Amino acid sequence: MTFRAELRSWLDANTEELEPCRAPLRTFDERLTALRRLQAHLWDAGWASQGWPTAVGGLGGTAVDRAVLYDELTRHRLPVGGPLEHVEILAPPMVVHGDPDVVRGPLRSLLDGTGLWCQGFSEPDAGSDLAALRTRAEPLGDGFRVNGAKIWTSWAGVAKWCVLLARTGTLEERHRGLSVFFVDLDTPGVTVMPIRQANGTDELAEVHFDDVLLDRGALVGRIGGGWQIAMDILACERTSFAWLRHLHLRERFASLSAHVDRAGETAVDLFALGCTTAASVRRLARGTFAGPEAAICKVALTTTEQRLFDLALETAGPELLLDDRGDLARWREDYLFSRIVSVYGGTRQMQLSTLSRFVLGFGPEPVS
């Protein structure tokens, strides 16, 4: 039997056990609990470790296996994403760039749902200009001492591990002076402060580092090699994550069931997004991170998600804004979240600048 066929029969045979992960989940906390529970089931049955190298505790296989897993989960009306989206954003580059002995433990806890990850990139003064970040990791003894602050860190409030991009060189070195560390958020000196968002959830957080001491083993890759890892992470956020997100959006679109003219536009958007993210997952499975072309997927995701929830808002009518009966609260939360898709993971404008500079080959933008 193929992986997909085996997975399907397992999902069908375990409908009852999985039901609590599937029930309509109104609150953010309920959804988080359900996702963790689902991930524990998937780990115990061996599905969550499929698609990861054996060196880091996986069963082998590629990103295609993982993509098939998400496809089958959504077909069985099970949730994908939430804080587990870092399985597709952070984990693939960490597995490639990190020492297997360092990555194995955190990866296992991510995959079984007990130890989630977060991405420590943005800072108050380093948003689109990520290479201007100031959080410092200075050598101390056999390890490092970290000082600084991150902001807009998704899921930090519920995470155990932070993939931290920090400055090990000088500010003038810009992107060449950065390194990546695996930081246990329970380490003394780390403070996480959730940020209440416009859509009512507190997915984002500030993460402060005050004299945080790290072992040598916390370093991923080499000193000064952080930028490439960060670029590969951003590429995954725009491609393999976009595949997962597209499956989620497809389910939301199906449940909207809007039989109106302009729903066709979103159907076409989702079709195109599915095709382009599928192609990117296949490239990833062949061992190639997407590079600047990943921006194409992100622009497509942005357009699709915003138009889908525009459609939801306009077809649901004023109740979506005025009431929270049934699933209206969820639609409102999703509508509001869709407004920020053109910002997170690189703004739409940064994506367009990346494409024109590197893919169209126009070179750096002259500043006049």
Add this chain to the structure above:
Amino acid sequence: MTFPDEVFLAAATAALDLDPPGWDWDVLDSLELWSCTGLGDEDERAGFAALFVAQGETLRSTAGLSALMAQAVLTHPGRAAATYGARSDGHDIVVHAAPEVVHADLAVILLPDSVGTADPAALRPAGGASIDPAVVSTWRIDRCDVTPIEAPSPDDAALTLPRLAAALEMLGAARRGFELACTYAADRRQFGRPISDFQAVRHLLAEGLVHVRLLADACALTLEQPTTDRAILLKALAGRNGRAALQVAQQVFGGIGFTAEHVLHRHQARVLALDAVLGTSAQLTRQLGLAGAVPSTPRLD
């Protein structure tokens, strides 16, 4: 990663460039298009895609699309070519068809609810001009010259390959027009610098790139996993993104791109003409919306 395969695309481009022009049945034979109507293996798919993308890029034409339409209706089409649409006008039937139809051995006339065949010599040019006469023009035929046959009018399922072919040609036409605009942006100087230095122009072209790449990826996936529904979605996408990419090109070219001597308008005409047949983007999108269609997920395994 290029689509379609570069070697096949070069072969198709060379075949379309034969001197004297062999851009009729000979080209189709040389590319063995007729062995690949099932799109069974990778080479067949690459040949199919290359022919239609090359037509769009070079603005040449073959009987390919009309022949695919005939294949959608006839079991043994041979060198038959079908019309795209028809209406009655007194004793005549007025049809839209590719000019290559007159070179076919048999013309298949697709009426709203029935199908007939005719001797291509019975087709008379109806005068007037379509936006791209190389793709489609208008013909008249006397009703008496059309022999009704026992065949259902092609439904969405039968139109799967023709729609895929049309989308591939629209990709070729739109992508080449867009690439010309990218080259122009790097060459054209204003305010003492290439206009590609300006962020407004860069971002515009980057949006155009997204339109073109999404269409290319969708063509590749549909070619690999063709279904009736995907072909409808693809044809709708091709019209929408093809036009959008060429609007970007028009904007970057400025006035020169709006002149008859510049080739851009021919790329635009090709895309518009192909959008006009086998269901326009607007018609198909509306149909999808009203039906509550949800695209099926691509298979990765």
